[in-house]
Amino acid sequence: MRTTEKPASDARSVEKDYERLMLHFWYCGLIAVMIVVFVVTDRWTDKGDFTAYLSNAATMTSLLLGVVAIFYSFISNDGMSRSLGSIHTVTEEVRQVRSDIERFAQQTRSSTETAAENNELVKAASIEMSGTKRSLDETLEALSSQNDILKNLAESFPGRMDQLENKFEDVSKSMDKPSTQQGDTVSQPVIGDDVVERFLKRAPLRWNLLILACVLSEEKKRPLDVSKLCTVIEWNAPFGFRGFLGCMAAIQLCAIEQTNRRDGIYTINSIHRKLKERSKDVFIEFVNEYYVNDPDNRENWMKKLAALEALYV
Secondary structure, eight states: HHHHHHHHHHHHHHHHHHHHHHHHHHHHHHHHHHHHHHHHHHHHHHTTTTHHHHHHHHHHHHHHHHHHHHHHHHHHHHHHHHHHHHHHHHHHHHHHHHHHHHHHHHHHHHHHHHHHHHHHHHHHHOOOOOOHHHHHHHHHHHHHHHHHHHHHHHHHHHHHHHHHHHHHHHHHHHHHHHHHHHHHGGGSSSSSSHHHHHHHHOOOHHHHHHHHHHHHHHHHTOEEEEHHHHHHHHOOHHHHHHHHHHHHHHHHHHEEEETTTTTTTEEEEEOOHHHHHHHHHHHHHHHHHHHTEEEHHHHHHHHHHHHHHHHTO
16 A cells, blocks of 8 residues: 555645746746846837837838748648548548448448348248148057058958858859759849840940950950950959859859869859840940040950950850
């Protein structure tokens, strides 16, 4: 604490000493001026030319002061013009800065408005995405439940197919016995021709090919091989074909006999007269009408028909 207070006290004492010396200088100078004036007055007042000397000295002093004033005015005016130029330059710069500030303020306002619009768009997009996410979650839940159902069906499908195959085989066996005993009695039409016509037109194309295969098998007296038929039609569904044959036999559209149960080979003993007459024509009419604008598919089905006929050449 002592080391820090000592320099401060020394500075104050030096400042007081300086003020005291300046005071002594001023009053000593004043006393010296008064002495000089007194001496000059005492020595030169009695001379006759004192007033002339005094007026000349005053005139010279006035001239000297006037010259000094002129030079000072020149110097001050030059400095003033420079100051005015600087003020003008500063004014232009201030005006330019003001324009820049206004432009920046406008850009800031535009950016603020754009940011507000973008915020609204982002908010709307977030709401839409939330709705889409909820819809997607619901869809995924529905798909999950459907997958579970399909999984259960797939697990039970083989057993059901075995049951269906056994039922079709039982129907075939039951139909074979009366057909072998009665011979061609089924050839007498039990179902009307109009019903058979509707049956042909409503059956899918693959079933129409199966019906035509039955007609060709009965006409050519050759067995109907379901596996070869699947290869020609390009549809691997032998159990479906066997079931369809069993249904045709059940409604007395044909009389069949299963000669090879394992390979699916049948003998067609008789078939409805209307099926013989219209099966091929109905197939060709349907293909030409349905695929009129699709020549590739029409040609594909006609090739299958030709391949089927080639089996019984």
